[in-house]
Amino acid sequence: MDGRRYTLRNATRALTPTGGFLKGFAFTLNPYVGCAFGANRGCPYCYVRMLPVARAESGAWGSWVIAKSNLAELLELELIALEASGRARDAAVFCASATDPYQGFERRLGLTRAALEVFTRHPIRRLLLQTRSPLIERDIDRIARLGDRVIVSLTVETDDDAVRRAVTPTSPSIERRLGTARRLRARGIFVQLAISPMLPNHADRMAALAGDCADRVVVDTYFAGDGSSGRRSRALKMGDLYARLGYEGWFEPGAERELLAALKSRLGKDRVLFSRAGFTAV
Ligand code: SF4
Secondary structure (H helix, E strand, O other), X not given: OOOOEEEEEOOOOOEEEOOHHHOOOOEEEOOEEOOHHHOOOOOOOOHHHHOHHHHOOXXXXXXXXXXXXXXXXXXXXXXXXXXXXXXXHHOEEEEOOOOOOXXXXXXXXXXXXXXXXXXXXXXXXXXXXXXXXXXXXXXXHHHHHOHHHEEEEEEXXXXXXXXXXXXXXXXXXXXXXXXXXXXXXXXXOEEEEEEOOOOOOOHHHXXXXXXXXXXXXXXXXXXXXXXXXXXXXXXXXXXXXXXXXXXXXXXXXXXXXXXXXXXXXXXXXXXXXXHHHHHOOO
């Protein structure tokens, strides 16, 4: 056992008004506080662990999760209020900005699944589901029902599973995630591959895989995307980890150039976005 635990707790709101990096989305929706993918040295780059939300419970990031047990009820009330104010048709929601909505506890708790049902009853302009988890396939029918109102953004940081095992050992395999992307697309769901943060990769192979299984790609890096020009990533000792793993040259501004060129050559420049411009493309 790895000590991960969850607590059910009532939240006071479902949707949080947003801005900053995610400007373009009116709201974020986080079904959970905390993220079990961060357990056991998983996602060492996750800067959410440095934010106040990571102190909602005692214990290491990843070892605890708070599940918002009344999420669907709150969401329904808030969407009804948005409809009444005439703002629902223009609203875009990013789910989730500080957790993974399809981490393992979701299998049992179904909070994200219940929220999808609410969105089918109260449509908004765009819902973006950001996850690294193949568990999202469980909800493929509900997601497909949202039609072009939904984007699934699947985190796949590298094409190299040895890199994935070395840096993010608790994440699902690359092959498994790419299979999920293909199955979502086969159901007509718009799939974005989030190469974020970009890990060491083989540019041409990564581009070929992306071209095969995504409608568009967003590339992000420690230096463009951690909200502090790389300071948070340095504080998380990502440079030290890369040095230990022999990846030194990859922890540098500009390390993404070769991959961006390969992706644009393969997919066309309109399907390849970078950092904030990509994540805010609703
Ligand atoms: S899945 Fe995302 S939120 Fe969860 S630990 Fe990893 S980077 Fe952080």
